[in-house]
Amino acid sequence: MSTAAASTAWTKVRQQPSALARLFDNKAFLIVVCLLPAVGLLMTFLTYPLGLGVWLAFTDQTIGRPGVWIGIENFEFLFEDPIFWSAVFYSVFYTAVATVGKFALGLWLALLLNQHLPMKSLLRAIILLPWIVPTVLSAIAFWWIYDPQFSIISWALMEMGLRETPVDFINSPWSARWSLIAANIWRGIPFVAISLLAGLQTISPSLYEAALLDGASPWQRFRHITFPMLMPILAIVMTFSIIFTFTDFQLVYSITRGGPVNSTHLMATLAFQRGIPGGQLGEGAAIAVAMIPFLVFATLFSYFALARRKWQQGESND
Amino acid sequence: MSDVAASPGNTNTASAAPEQMAWDSKTRRVVLLYVPLACFLFILLFPFYWMTVTAFKPNAELYNFAEHNPLWISSPTLEHVYHLLFNTAYPKWLWTTMLVAVASTFLSLLASTLAAYAIQRLRFRGSQYVGLAIYLAYLVPPSILFIPLATMVVQLGLFDTPFALILTYPTFLIPFCTWLLIGYFKSIPYELEECALIDGATRLQILRQITLPLAVPGLISAGIFAFTLSWNEFIYALAFIQSSESKTVPVAILTELVTGDVYQWGALMAGSLLGSLPVAIFYSFFVDYYVSSLTGAVKE
CATH class of the missing domain: 1.10.3720.10 (MetI-like)
Incomplete structure (x- = not known):
């Protein structure tokens, strides 16, 4: 801009913005407008249903008939119901085993990927695939892999002479439970591996050099450098993983639908079965509400037990 | 490729460095790194391979493991895709x-x-x-x-x-x-x-x-x-x-x-x-x- 133009602009009265523009310049108004869509949607379709769900758990509502308050009768009924307890047991078992498996294998994969490798980014892209593909669709592939007659795993084992008969994957309770856990671990590894890899890459190499000079063994380097430095990310990823494994629905529903004889019901699939096809909305809601204490406990545990280190060091939790 | 990584010029980056200083790396690297990595890749990708193979296999091959190797398709077909899209x-x-x-x-x-x-x-x-x-x-x-x-x-x-x-x-x-x-x-x-x-x-x-x-x-x-x-x-x-x-x-x-x-x-x-x-x-x-x-x- 030339000096002449600048000096004229200096004396010119600034053009007044229109009333609408001025309204949008009002900070309080702008804050409300900006937050309204997100907060409105979340309030209507998340907070309200959460409350409604808790209320439904204390009613006998069925599909097509509004419920009346029946106190804790739903919970009393569930307390006597062996299928409910088996679902609680399997949910806890499923979450515990799958989480341990996912994190052990995921951490191992992350450590492998953190080495010098050719085609690193391509590898990462491929490894994330199981996580990208819709769960139900890969679950159907697992269902086919677990087929009692035409399972490819059975075929391979029989070809190698390790077994005479096809493996029974999903037709008896315990083998079905383990097969589902295996499928869940398969799906969870990529996410854990890639997020832990991000954590690994933030660890400064100079720490390892110093440890090496002090004569630390590979295990000591892992135990005293890698692991503690990874803790904050591990805590967050684990919280998420535990919550979404505990409330898992898709995998079990696609592969076994809770069978054989209700042995693989998770709390979510049982809630669905009782609530939507069964029509007992109140009872389904009660099962769903019964998940909340477990979730709160898991969140608090993984957050405080694992992330403690972070705030002990006085870092700001920004 | 692994030679490049193992060359001394690269030792200052990432955590692979200490490994190379400690051991004569090549076999060790294959056993500890490439073999597990290959297993991971195989397990993570196999369901997709199996999905693809099944999608293009005629039914005769699909349910007959005795005569056809299930891991391969002898006569690929679009019949399933066709059925899906038009029926x-x-x-x-x-x-x-x-x-x-x-x-x-x-x-x-x-x-x-x-x-x-x-x-x-x-x-x-x-x-x-x-x-x-x-x-x-x-x-x-x-x-x-x-x-x-x-x-x-x-x-x-x-x-x-x-x-x-x-x-x-x-x-x-x-x-x-x-x-x-x-x-x-x-x-x-x-x-x-x-x-x-x-x-x-x-x-x-x-x-x-x-x-x-x-x-x-x-x-x-x-x-x-x-x-x-x-x-x-x-x-x-x-x-x-x-x-x-x-x-x-x-x-x-x-x-x-x-x-x-x-x-x-x-x-x-x-x-x-x-x-x-x-x-x-x-x-x-x-x-x-x-x-x-x-x-x-x-x-x-």
Whole structure:
């Protein structure tokens, strides 16, 4: 801009913005407008249903008939119901085993990927695939892999002479439970591996050099450098993983639908079965509400037990 | 390639270095690194290979392991894909899924960009707590909400329409996108906006002409995540949609293609493959955004 133009602009009265523009310049108004869509949607379709769900758990509502308050009768009924307890047991078992498996294998994969490798980014892209593909669709592939007659795993084992008969994957309770856990671990590894890899890459190499000079063994380097430095990310990823494994629905529903004889019901699939096809909305809601204490406990545990280190060091939790 | 990595010039980068100093590396490296990595890759990718092989195998080969090696196709066929596209409502399901995914992604991106801007840039009293509340909303899983939501959807007259899904998907998309975008806005220098304010720009102009263009990579990654998550969604679509033709792909494959006791594995696998392709293609275009924002989101 030339000096002449600048000096004229200096004396010119600034053009007044229109009333609408001025309204949008009002900070309080702008804050409300900006937050309204997100907060409105979340309030209507998340907070309200959460409350409604808790209320439904204390009613006998069925599909097509509004419920009346029946106190804790739903919970009393569930307390006597062996299928409910088996679902609680399997949910806890499923979450515990799958989480341990996912994190052990995921951490191992992350450590492998953190080495010098050719085609690193391509590898990462491929490894994330199981996580990208819709769960139900890969679950159907697992269902086919677990087929009692035409399972490819059975075929391979029989070809190698390790077994005479096809493996029974999903037709008896315990083998079905383990097969589902295996499928869940398969799906969870990529996410854990890639997020832990991000954590690994933030660890400064100079720490390892110093440890090496002090004569630390590979295990000591892992135990005293890698692991503690990874803790904050591990805590967050684990919280998420535990919550979404505990409330898992898709995998079990696609592969076994809770069978054989209700042995693989998770709390979510049982809630669905009782609530939507069964029509007992109140009872389904009660099962769903019964998940909340477990979730709160898991969140608090993984957050405080694992992330403690972070705030002990006085870092700001920004 | 591994020779390059093992050369002394590279020893100052990453944690591979100590290994190389300690051992004569080559065999060790193969045993400790490439073999496990190959096993991981094999296990992670095998189901996709098996899915693809099954989708293009004629039925005669599919159920006869004695004469045909199941790992290979001797006479590939498009019969399952053909059956899927012309004898079922598959194209319609694909279209519904696409519509729902695009609409809910758009809605949540709009809402979460505004929310993230307000929380991170307008900075009001308690903005941190609003941010925290939105973050906590992500921890409420759909499995807890679907029963009360189903009653709401019926009451609102949205049952069995795509709107039921378009309006409910943002409940898990908005928290995630907002969280991601807050992190992204944080990385844009505040001074740019201050300069614009001093130059007399209105807040809306700043948002439209300065902040948003700079936040495009963040918007893209939030969009990809939202799209994939809504393509993946299952439980709401299962509970809120009843009529065959307005189902989404994951639900329809499981409820419409599984008929009776004899499963048509060829068609099921073809359906799964076709249903995974759009996300996989979409993903392959934006893979860098995806990985970096995933790692970025976790680091936050």
